[in-house]
Amino acid sequence: MKIAIIGSGGAGKSTFARKLGQDLNQKVYHLDALFWKPNWALVPRVEQIQVQNDLVQQKDWIIDGNYGATIDIRLHAADTIIFLDYPRVICLYRAIKRTIQYRKQSRPDMGEGCEERFDLTFLKWIWEYPKTKRPETMSKLQQLSSRKHIVILKSPREARRYLEAVSRSGTLPRE
Secondary structure (H helix, E strand, O other): OEEEEEEOOOOOHHHHHHHHHHHHOOOEEEHHHHHEEHHHEEOOHHHHHHHHHHHHOOOOEEEEOOOOOOHHHHHHHOOEEEEEOOOHHHHHHHHHHHHHHOEOOOOOOOOOOOOEOOOHHHHHHHHHHHHHOHHHHHHHHHHHOOOOEEEEEOOHHHHHHHHHHHHHHOOOOOO
């Protein structure tokens, strides 16, 4: 099983991936943890590409994260793509909530030494995601839909139901 989880910042990709990994007994890779070094230093793109090329060669994986410049590596290698396509208000609320919850500490799915902070640029990116990034994502998913299992979850409730179905069956639902 090779599963890519994508969506806006604040959608809950890492939490969803962690729960899915537990239910499927699969290794989960959080790109944020792999790509951010202490003090929010982003690894160079060439290293991001190498890390992902190495990860997707493994037999089974769950990878969460966007990183638009390298997203095609995951999407083409995945057999299942899960898009958390939530309204921007939910994503913005969740991002602000986690900023408060993890203030001055690193989240479990983030690189060590990357203390949570208020980032207006990131919040703006979340707000603009439906207009700037979502159309491109939907286009990529449409192009891959005949070869990949695509799951688009439109709300946290749909995501919970999906995870409950996985937990009950021990496998991914095939609508």
